[in-house]
Amino acid sequence: MSSNADGYTKNEMMISASARTLAGERVCFVGVGLPNIVCNLAQRTVAPQLQLVYEAGVFGARPARLPLSIGDPTLVSGSTAVTSMFELFAFYLQAGLVDAAFLGGAQIDRFGNLNTTVIGDYAQPKVRLPGSGGACEIAIHARKVLVIMRQAPRSFVEKLHFRTSPGHSGDPEHDRARGWFGSGPTSVVTDLGTYGFDEDTGEMTLLTLHPGVTLQQVRENMGWDPKVSPGLGETPPPSEEELRILREELDPGGVYIS
Amino acid sequence: MSKLATMRDAIAELVRDGDTVAIEGFTHLICFAAGHEIIRQRRRDLTLARMTPDVVYDQMIGAGVARKLIFSWLGNPGVGHLHSVRRRVERHDPGPLELEEYSHFGMVCRYAAGAANLPFFPIRSYYESDIPSVNPNIVPMRSPYDGTEVYVVPPLRPDVTIVHAQRATEDGDTQIWGLLGCQKEAAFAAERVIVVCEEVVPEEVVRRDPNRTVIPGIVVDAVVQEPFGCHPSYAQGYYDRDNAFYLEWENVSKDPETLDSWLKEWVYDLGSHAEYVEKMGAERWEELRPGERLSGQVNYGDYS
Numbered sequence: 070m071s072s073n074a075d076g077y078t079k080n081e082m083m084i085s086a087s088a089r090t091l092a093g094e095r096v097c098f099v100g101v102g103l104p105n106i107v108c109n110l111a112q113r114t115v116a117p118q119l120q121l122v123y124e125a126g127v128f129g130a131r132p133a134r135l136p137l138s139i140g141d142p143t144l145v146s147g148s149t150a151v152t153s154m155f156e157l158f159a160f161y162l163q164a165g166l167v168d169a170a171f172l173g174g175a176q177i178d179r180f181g182n183l184n185t186t187v188i189g190d191y192a193q194p195k196v197r198l199p200g201s202g203g204a205c206e207i208a209i210h211a212r213k214v215l216v217i218m219r220q221a222p223r224s225f226v227e228k229l230h231f232r233t234s235p236g237h238s239g240d241p242e243h244d245r246a247r248g249w250f251g252s253g254p255t256s257v258v259t260d261l262g263t264y265g266f267d268e269d270t271g272e273m274t275l276l277t278l279h280p281g282v283t284l285q286q287v288r289e290n291m292g293w294d295p296k297v298s299p300g301l302g303e304t305p306p307p308s309e310e311e312l313r314i315l316r317e318e319l320d321p322g323g324v325y326i327s
Numbered sequence: 328m329s330k331l332a333t334m335r336d337a338i339a340e341l342v343r344d345g346d347t348v349a350i351e352g353f354t355h356l357i358c359f360a361a362g363h364e365i366i367r368q369r370r371r372d373l374t375l376a377r378m379t380p381d382v383v384y385d386q387m388i389g390a391g392v393a394r395k396l397i398f399s400w401l402g403n404p405g406v407g408h409l410h411s412v413r414r415r416v417e418r419h420d421p422g423p424l425e426l427e428e429y430s431h432f433g434m435v436c437r438y439a440a441g442a443a444n445l446p447f448f449p450i451r452s453y454y455e456s457d458i459p460s461v462n463p464n465i466v467p468m469r470s471p472y473d474g475t476e477v478y479v480v481p482p483l484r485p486d487v488t489i490v491h492a493q494r495a496t497e498d499g500d501t502q503i504w505g506l507l508g509c510q511k512e513a514a515f516a517a518e519r520v521i522v523v524c525e526e527v528v529p530e531e532v533v534r535r536d537p538n539r540t541v542i543p544g545i546v547v548d549a550v551v552q553e554p555f556g557c558h559p560s561y562a563q564g565y566y567d568r569d570n571a572f573y574l575e576w577e578n579v580s581k582d583p584e585t586l587d588s589w590l591k592e593w594v595y596d597l598g599s600h601a602e603y604v605e606k607m608g609a610e611r612w613e614e615l616r617p618g619e620r621l622s623g624q625v626n627y628g629d630y631s
Contacts, residue, residue: 138404140354202400235455
């Protein structure tokens, strides 16, 4: 494990900061990979009442191991309900029962629109990415969309190559008139800092820098000049308890936290 | 009437060149055994439909059975890419692959419309997304009641749907537990249905627990018993997902020559899935065997 001088890794910082954004939430739609460990950490810290929903058709999962895939059998055993995917998307997500959901992508723009479809031209792309999966409808129906992504100039871009999942439009009046449960991400957590979205413009705004990270580093790792909160602060580092849960209970093999 | 068949006969009779074929199952119960038999019988020009084209479709597309893919998420879950598919799409190597893509809910509702004999299905997805701009089948429409804008998707009626199940009777009454995916919708939507199962059970077993029946024999054309037929996918309570296989697939699929030799060794040179099971070795199956976690029992009541 490559810890820094303070004794934790970049991933541990990103996961802990992201888990805190779930404080008080009740129903969370979980994605595979980092969101999975984030949600499980939140359930053990800031959101003990959190019900984990998996698009594979599981409500109230209690995974006994960290699943590699989003349809692991451990999600079923001991869960509250197993549903068909039609029911999960229609009755739970589209009907507004999901409070929070995690999304990521190959590209995000300053308004939180996400691309998980192609890099390059659609007809003959440079890189063919997985596509929407449930992301397009999650972006529309989850009451809070939380983004977790590593930051780089090729992923934080001025212009998306394809808009798979809608974020803010840049016109808050338009966003309010959409009538969706959500209407754009509420937070973005990266390996460098945390962002919110400006209420008047819908623009991604840097709120905190992780300990040891500079504003210069943030600027070098995105494709536009970011809006910075006047009250720019420092992200609290992972607590001993967060680190203990991550290392001893959730990811003893160090798959996600290393 | 018994519909029991060998995999070879079921595929030979029910899957034809040019068909639209859906092998469904969301992570769980993906029938690799059927995919391999389709490869062995060298079907061509198939349109493959699946919410999540997974390693099984990477194998089939790498083997050249398909000309088109209908899907909503394309990848090796938790691992990365499907390289056979990417080569076809990005470099047209060895030829282009036509894509028709939806979101997950859009695909589920296509099957639901097919199953319910509806002309389309309305959903609240695709708003302000670029997906409809690359798929003219996704069309905006206003509700005749309150004017709400929805998008509609057309029914998907596969020529053949193949589902794997824990157990079925020889008539095709099929019981599944664990993740249900969209198998019920995909089966009812199809012209022909092949059920592959871990165990063939007497009718009495099904009648004792009718709530667990997902697909009735009335829509099923053939029943094939093929233990471990989902590997490296899994069957809840029977064997675990072989995550190591999914991780290793990245290296197999990346290089066309490695892929070809994998297909030769594990598909073309074997006569059946039983030979695959034997070749994989008893130790592997032992490693994948889960512990026991039984459900409780309910009282359906005796009303005689």
